[in-house]
Amino acid sequence: MEKARTLMVDRILLQLLFLVSLAGNLFWMNDQSVNKDRFTALQNEINNLDSANQKMNQKLKMFTDPDMMIVSLRGVEKHADSKAVVFWDKKTKDVYLNAENLPKAPEGMQYQLWAIADGKPVSAGMYSEEKDSKVSLANIPNAQAFAITLEKQGGSAVPTMENMFVIGNI
Template structure:
């Protein structure tokens, strides 16, 4: 196993973020026990994720403190003075007083309850905002990790083909109607396997697909359809023993028994 290639494959990031499968987790746990380099890479990834979470933390809104003090000031303002009307003193109260001078008035309980309510609402808003932002960032990280892993896999597939001495790379260049188009055919000369990559051909309509043709003894032979809905950028086509050239046409979904010449996009000689 190439440790550096294993570390750079994205499996460690997936492990730290909880995206790895159970089998990948078991393998990685086993590898890190016997390889300090892998164990250190896991620690580095964990530290990076923690640093990212700290940097993205949202401070409580500055207006929260002002809102609470404004509420206190509002509640503690003296009530509007009203004109005093003289009344005759009563010899005795109609009912005995049950409020002692040293007891806190009920009004202050209302003020405290209002403050707690404002603080609670503001804190909930802050926590919800912080949690939602973290979820969004985590979702973005997961999407980016998946995209990077896919890009790496596609690049590796092309690299494996290009560096294989038994594979012949055949560029297919745009015809007169599509001069800027390009595709690549990789022909494995021993096994006769054929691989196709659409370098810059536009996305085909939903009811159509690109079809690869091999020119064998002057006649077109279908090598199958390229599935643009698949994630693989390099796809294995039908094998062919020998060919003088390759071409790609745009056909109805599922393919055509004969190529539609006016819909030919690229062609290349072997």
């Protein structure tokens, strides 16, 4: 009988140890899951910061390139707070646009860059956030000014003057 009691106590102790071990493992696994989520969030933040850093370095390179003409575009009366910058490579005549300071285009609309060459508007390409300062929008050999209008998605053959946001002379 004493032996049976000892076996029963041993089983109870083993079951208690098993339950403590199980609780400890569940706690550890939960902690690992939280750490994994934190690691993923930090990795995403690092990737976002790295992307922003690359974008800033690209813009800095453009600002310091002696062959790059920088044309500031200021908001017209209806859009006085709007701003943009055109980078015009004097050697290649490629045109780049930084339009981060324009309001987000409404659904179905897109910003279009125009060069004023010989007094006439010439489309210099459609702006999108993916192209911002990274992709040449057009090659413009001669321009006296640049302007941006808001057009239907895909652009227009002629600028919609009442939708002009910014303009800047060279």
